[in-house]
Amino acid sequence: MFAFIPSDYQAIFLSIKVAVIATLLSLPFGFTVAYVMTYKRFRGRIALDVLVNLPLTLPPFVVGYLLLLLLGQNGPVGRWLLQPLGIQLIFTWKAAVIATAVVGFPLMVRSIRTGMETIDKQLIQASRTLGAGWLDAIVTVILPLSFRGIMAGCILMFARGLGEFGATIIVAGNIPGVTQTIPLAIYEYVSSPKGDAIAMSLCLVSISLSVIVLIFHEWLSRRAVRVD
Numbered sequence: 156m157f158a159f160i161p162s163d164y165q166a167i168f169l170s171i172k173v174a175v176i177a178t179l180l181s182l183p184f185g186f187t188v189a190y191v192m193t194y195k196r197f198r199g200r201i202a203l204d205v206l207v208n209l210p211l212t213l214p215p216f217v218v219g220y221l222l223l224l225l226l227g228q229n230g231p232v233g234r235w236l237l238q239p240l241g242i243q244l245i246f247t248w249k250a251a252v253i254a255t256a257v258v259g260f261p262l263m264v265r266s267i268r269t270g271m272e273t274i275d276k277q278l279i280q281a282s283r284t285l286g287a288g289w290l291d292a293i294v295t296v297i298l299p300l301s302f303r304g305i306m307a308g309c310i311l312m313f314a315r316g317l318g319e320f321g322a323t324i325i326v327a328g329n330i331p332g333v334t335q336t337i338p339l340a341i342y343e344y345v346s347s348p349k350g351d352a353i354a355m356s357l358c359l360v361s362i363s364l365s366v367i368v369l370i371f372h373e374w375l376s377r378r379a380v381r382v383d
Contacts, residue, residue, distance in 0.1 A: 270304015
């Protein structure tokens with residue numbers, strides 16, 4: 156057990172890398188969407204809510220296939236935007252980042268919205284009364300008071316990214332050393348003869364990473380409670 160080959164270590168590193176980058180790239184968009192859905196009233200708000208949460212209800216393979224149609228060579232984004240710029244996404248680790256970001260985005264938005272909804276709106280109104288613009292109110296009031304929800308959203312999305320499989324294998328493939336993450340490596344080992352031992356080792360690594368993330372989330376939550 157734990158007799159890993161170089162591609163296994165690359166899969167572990169790539170899983171962490173993809174989850175981190177997907178979380179960081181999604182954070183500004185997640186905060187913006189959560190702010191709009193919490194504090195703005197407009198037509199189409201329900202449609203936006205459905206669109207944001209749709210990846211939670213769709214099978215990951217469906218999400219991956221839709222991304223493949225969108226970003227592939229014959230897709231609208233792939234043909235009219237990516238190809239003229241010479242950008243190749245499909246079957247690269249960058250496609251895994253996009254798939255992870257799309258699948259985990261609803262979890263981030265939900266957590267940030269929960270944090271924003273606990274903010275006393277009178278504090279925001281008071282800041283506006285004192286002359287703060289909407290950007291100042293976001294930076295000085297909403298952002299600090301929703302920090303716990305932001306951190307929870309980032310942690311949940313990172314943890315979800317470590318286990319992403321369905322959408323990733325469709326748009327990024329399962330190329331050892333290139334796009335193969337921990338779940339994809341486990342899938343390959345389980346599908347091959349005498350691969351159960353390495354698959355179990357990778358499962359233990361995945362479990363260990365998830366436990367570390369959950370412990371950090373619990374520690375952060377308790378510390379935030381003590382600060383309050």
